[in-house]
Amino acid sequence: MNDQALMEKSREPFLIQRIRAGERSHFHELIRPYERRAFLIAYSVLRNQDDAEDAVQQAMLKIFLHLEQLAETDKFAQWAMRVVENEAKMYKRKRHQHLYQSVDEEQEKEGQTKHFHPKQFADWRDLPNEILEQQEVRAAIIEALASLPEIYREIFVLRDMEHLNIAEAAEILGISVPMVKTRLHRARLMMREALSPIFAKPKVSIWERWKGVNPWFAAKR
Amino acid sequence: MVRCKTIIAHLSEYVDGEASPELCHTIEQHLRGCHRCSAVYDSTRKMLVITGDERVFEVPSGYSARLHRFLDKAILEGSAS
Numbered sequence: 170m171n172d173q174a175l176m177e178k179s180r181e182p183f184l185i186q187r188i189r190a191g192e193r194s195h196f197h198e199l200i201r202p203y204e205r206r207a208f209l210i211a212y213s214v215l216r217n218q219d220d221a222e223d224a225v226q227q228a229m230l231k232i233f234l235h236l237e238q239l240a241e242t243d244k245f246a247q248w249a250m251r252v253v254e255n256e257a258k259m260y261k262r263k264r265h266q267h268l269y270q271s272v273d274e275e276q277e278k279e280g281q282t283k284h285f286h287p288k289q290f291a292d293w294r295d296l297p298n299e300i301l302e303q304q305e306v307r308a309a310i311i312e313a314l315a316s317l318p319e320i321y322r323e324i325f326v327l328r329d330m331e332h333l334n335i336a337e338a339a340e341i342l343g344i345s346v347p348m349v350k351t352r353l354h355r356a357r358l359m360m361r362e363a364l365s366p367i368f369a370k371p372k373v374s375i376w377e378r379w380k381g382v383n384p385w386f387a388a389k390r
Numbered sequence: 391m392v393r394c395k396t397i398i399a400h401l402s403e404y405v406d407g408e409a410s411p412e413l414c415h416t417i418e419q420h421l422r423g424c425h426r427c428s429a430v431y432d433s434t435r436k437m438l439v440i441t442g443d444e445r446v447f448e449v450p451s452g453y454s455a456r457l458h459r460f461l462d463k464a465i466l467e468g469s470a471s
């Protein structure tokens with residue numbers, strides 16, 4: 170953890186105390202470091218930006234309203250992110266009911282994640298960096314992320330998207346360091362597997378897109 | 391010869407630079423001779439570059455402002471009642 174993050178973290182119990190004492194405006198400062206993470210978690214569950222925003226808003230309000238109940242104020246991050254995750258799931262259930270959708274989709278996803286041994290061995294070595302910025306890639310990652318069971322998704326988000334170190338992730342999730350490592354490893358293999366078809370199979374389409382962004386190629390045509 | 395399964399099991403450690411020098415040596419030697427493991431390793435690394443890139447995952451513009459406005463409104467209304 171860097172100095173700034175450490176300072177923010179050690180300030181949390183103090184901020185919580187102040188908020189509980191009635192200085193509500195400190196709540197803004199309290200949640201600011203977690204905004205992006207909260208959005209990522211909600212978005213990976215809901216896969217829709219507007220819904221994710223709604224869910225985060227409701228979750229943050231709940232966090233504020235229930236702050237009194239948080240016994241260990243040094244565990245704020247862990248607790249708050251759990252609230253976000255639960256809120257997003259509740260939102261998803263409500264939405265599903267509303268749309269009269271069955272739970273088949275959900276079950277299918279669960280089934281897919283049972284195996285975590287790599288099956289796709291295609292090479293991504295020729296993947297151009299410009300692909301990074303494609304909307305489609307972003308969508309694919311969200312899709313892959315959403316297909317992971319919660320325990321793997323949360324570690325992947327914290328470690329490989331939010332760049333927390335193993336110890337920080339362990340603290341937030343309330344699990345041991347070896348457990349974080351085990352889950353992270355499985356999460357990565359599952360993510361890689363889920364993303365493999367997108368990157369490996371449609372070589373032609375990646376090539377087509379590459380032509381669009383590579384000036385050298387464009388110049389030669 | 392180390393089995394592929396063993397290599398794959400230690401891949402995360404290796405990617406994170408947490409493998410011991412001996413383990414690194416074993417893994418690197420295996421990767422040179424095994425196309426399958428080397429493809430898994432390369433794609434995993436590539437994936438982590440992509441997922442770890444903030445540009446891939448920008449929050450919607452105005453997200454933070456909307457969140458704080460919402461909270462201000464909700465919290466103030468709450469205090470009024």
Ligand SMILES: [Zn+2]
Nearest residue numbers: 394424426427
């Ligand atoms: Zn191998």
